[in-house]
Amino acid sequence: MAGIASSHDGMSAARRKRFVKKERFVSVEELTEKILRGSRLHLAKGITLLESITSQDKEAGQQLLLNVLPKTGNSIRIGITGVPGAGKSTFIEAFGLMLANAGHKVAVLAIDPSSTVTGGSILGDKTRMEELARHPNAFIRPSPSAGTLGGVHKKSRETMLLCEAAGYDVILIETVGVGQSETVVRGMVDYFMLLVLTGAGDELQGMKKGIMELADGIVVHKADGDNLRLAKKTVKEYRQLLHFLQPASPGWTSTALPVSSLQQTGLDEVWKTILTFKETMERTGHWEGRRQSQTKDWFRSMINDRLIDAFFAEPGKKEAVAELEKGLLEGTLTVTHAVDRLFN
Amino acid sequence: MAGIASSHDGMSAARRKRFVKKERFVSVEELTEKILRGSRLHLAKGITLLESITSQDKEAGQQLLLNVLPKTGNSIRIGITGVPGAGKSTFIEAFGLMLANAGHKVAVLAIDPSSTVTGGSILGDKTRMEELARHPNAFIRPSPSAGTLGGVHKKSRETMLLCEAAGYDVILIETVGVGQSETVVRGMVDYFMLLVLTGAGDELQGMKKGIMELADGIVVHKADGDNLRLAKKTVKEYRQLLHFLQPASPGWTSTALPVSSLQQTGLDEVWKTILTFKETMERTGHWEGRRQSQTKDWFRSMINDRLIDAFFAEPGKKEAVAELEKGLLEGTLTVTHAVDRLFN
Numbered sequence: 001m002a003g004i005a006s007s008h009d010g011m012s013a014a015r016r017k018r019f020v021k022k023e024r025f026v027s028v029e030e031l032t033e034k035i036l037r038g039s040r041l042h043l044a045k046g047i048t049l050l051e052s053i054t055s056q057d058k059e060a061g062q063q064l065l066l067n068v069l070p071k072t073g074n075s076i077r078i079g080i081t082g083v084p085g086a087g088k089s090t091f092i093e094a095f096g097l098m099l100a101n102a103g104h105k106v107a108v109l110a111i112d113p114s115s116t117v118t119g120g121s122i123l124g125d126k127t128r129m130e131e132l133a134r135h136p137n138a139f140i141r142p143s144p145s146a147g148t149l150g151g152v153h154k155k156s157r158e159t160m161l162l163c164e165a166a167g168y169d170v171i172l173i174e175t176v177g178v179g180q181s182e183t184v185v186r187g188m189v190d191y192f193m194l195l196v197l198t199g200a201g202d203e204l205q206g207m208k209k210g211i212m213e214l215a216d217g218i219v220v221h222k223a224d225g226d227n228l229r230l231a232k233k234t235v236k237e238y239r240q241l242l243h244f245l246q247p248a249s250p251g252w253t254s255t256a257l258p259v260s261s262l263q264q265t266g267l268d269e270v271w272k273t274i275l276t277f278k279e280t281m282e283r284t285g286h287w288e289g290r291r292q293s294q295t296k297d298w299f300r301s302m303i304n305d306r307l308i309d310a311f312f313a314e315p316g317k318k319e320a321v322a323e324l325e326k327g328l329l330e331g332t333l334t335v336t337h338a339v340d341r342l343f344n
Numbered sequence: 345m346a347g348i349a350s351s352h353d354g355m356s357a358a359r360r361k362r363f364v365k366k367e368r369f370v371s372v373e374e375l376t377e378k379i380l381r382g383s384r385l386h387l388a389k390g391i392t393l394l395e396s397i398t399s400q401d402k403e404a405g406q407q408l409l410l411n412v413l414p415k416t417g418n419s420i421r422i423g424i425t426g427v428p429g430a431g432k433s434t435f436i437e438a439f440g441l442m443l444a445n446a447g448h449k450v451a452v453l454a455i456d457p458s459s460t461v462t463g464g465s466i467l468g469d470k471t472r473m474e475e476l477a478r479h480p481n482a483f484i485r486p487s488p489s490a491g492t493l494g495g496v497h498k499k500s501r502e503t504m505l506l507c508e509a510a511g512y513d514v515i516l517i518e519t520v521g522v523g524q525s526e527t528v529v530r531g532m533v534d535y536f537m538l539l540v541l542t543g544a545g546d547e548l549q550g551m552k553k554g555i556m557e558l559a560d561g562i563v564v565h566k567a568d569g570d571n572l573r574l575a576k577k578t579v580k581e582y583r584q585l586l587h588f589l590q591p592a593s594p595g596w597t598s599t600a601l602p603v604s605s606l607q608q609t610g611l612d613e614v615w616k617t618i619l620t621f622k623e624t625m626e627r628t629g630h631w632e633g634r635r636q637s638q639t640k641d642w643f644r645s646m647i648n649d650r651l652i653d654a655f656f657a658e659p660g661k662k663e664a665v666a667e668l669e670k671g672l673l674e675g676t677l678t679v680t681h682a683v684d685r686l687f688n
Contacts, residue, residue: 062680321643
């Protein structure tokens with residue numbers, strides 16, 4: 001346990017003992033070792049530790065993360081979003097299987113800031129992604145249970161790092177639910193992919209604002225059978241449209257590709273595009289640059305969250321804000337006044 | 345002075361006296377009256393008071409704002425942005441003159457979070473908008489001097505309210521400079537307009553990300569002479585493009601119009617479109633709804649700014665954050681750790 005004890009954030013011997021007891025005699029050190037050696041069981045245990053809200057577990061979780069930190073970062077982080085019905089699970093299963101069969105280690109995570117039950121909504125996907133879930137090279141993790149957006153964000157990022165330490169070189173992060181999940185996922189991945197169906201015009205009307213401009217690549221899904229001709233036309237339409245938009249990543253031209261998960265066509269092209277993307281970004285320094293700004297942004301937003309949370313946790317603050325807002329809307333107060341009153 | 349003295353945020357008699365002295369015997373009450381009666385001189389004085397950073401002036405400025413608050417809100421607030429070279433000043437002069445000649449009272453303000461010198465960059469525009477500046481129905485105000493984004497934001501909003509109290513029923517707010525000015529302006533106006541030139545394809549490549557989706561209307565400018573044919577083609581292209589994007593305002597279909605400020609064509613159509621927009625939004629309740637959320641957002645963002653400012657004003661905090669960021673990028677710290685250290 002020397003490594004842990006000497007660490008600046010190490011636990012006291014007593015605490016460590018309690019933790020060891022609780023986790024059925026698996027110490028943080030053992031957990032670290034087993035995760036680094038690729039044990040899926042221990043990876044799952046580690047993630048549970050990171051998601052725990054007891055202060056003791058939190059400390060152990062952070063210790064674990066600190067231990068594995070030097071082994072993180074060696075993956076391609078891919079975010080996947082899609083219009084409703086686009087077939088995200090089907091795509092992830094097909095795409096993940098192709099990569100897993102080719103020897104890649106594939107982790108599938110989900111971000112769902114809107115989930116309100118423990119376990120999250122990807123649990124269902126796990127049964128739907130049956131074949132991928134059984135593959136020895138794959139690891140599927142349900143989205144963390146509900147909490148603040150910042151909390152879900154934190155858990156997902158830390159889970160991603162732990163997966164990387166366990167040797168997963170492809171991380172697929174799925175956006176689930178509504179709200180800000182796309183922006184959160186865009187802020188933690190290297191490559192962001194949008195799954196759409198045929199009929200760009202009608203579809204875009206229901207698409208979330210600005211989502212197209214976050215995408216490094218668009219997959220026109222279900223490009224098979226009777227749908228194939230229309231899918232190819234849709235690909236052309238999206239390419240035209242992308243030409244008008246600012247690129248999501250500097251120096252990269254986002255493009256659209258037709259894919260059939262059913263017939264397993266186009267999946268290889270998607271992967272090749274992602275590899276070309278990586279090469280391009282690495283050449284220009286934007287690969288590492290983006291990751292560094294993502295980390296900094298994460299840090300800043302956590303500082304921000306803490307300050308806001310602490311402020312609103314003070315007794316009476318929520319009520320005071322609500323009361324002042326009423327005055328603002330009634331026109332009996334100026335905003336500057338309201339803020340001054342709140343802080344004086 | 346009864347009205348002021350009895351107000352909950354009223355100044356002490358001594359302070360009021362000092363203020364009265366400083367401002368050449370113009371009391372807050374007199375200022376209020378003169379502004380409500382439409383004196384441009386006093387409106388300018390009032391804005392200067394709101395922009396002042398001395399605590400005494402601040403107090404007087406807020407008192408003034410509180411006095412006029414019931415008389416604010418009766419205008420159409422129009423934000424105007426454009427690609428470089430689109431001719432914003434020329435458009436504002438022509439559009440403003442048309443409205444001023446028709447009996448509207450037109451105030452022109454500018455938001456420039458990037459300006460670094462007192463006076464701001466619209467000063468030059470004032471001389472360029474020569475005819476409008478001389479019109480008795482027009483009021484042109486340079487952008488407030490540099491400061492934080494939040495500070496510029498606050499000043500511009502309060503200036504807008506004061507102009508409304510002075511009877512200006514059309515407020516044109518121009519975005520100047522780079523950075524976040526478009527988002528700031530979108531957050532304080534009813535109608536947001538984007539000025540572009542011909543050649544949508546090439547132009548959009550240099551356009552700011554997401555800007556199209558903020559616009560309630562697009563003006564294809566310099567639609568005259570040899571340029572007219574191309575401008576009409578560009579209008580069509582933008583209309584097609586807008587069809588693919590989410591509307592900037594619920595229930596409103598953003599559209600594109602050709603305008604020549606030189607030949608004064610198309611200006612009337614722009615105004616008619618804005619009036620239709622107002623009617624549509626009022627019918628659905630979104631007109632007032634948006635204004636209310638803008639006020640709430642402004643309040644929340646000012647609370648946020650205060651918390652962050654106070655935090656970073658504590659001795660050593662900036663240095664601590666920089667040091668922790670270094671550790672994060674070197675991979676010797678986790679983000680959760682870094683935040684914990686900062687707050688413990």
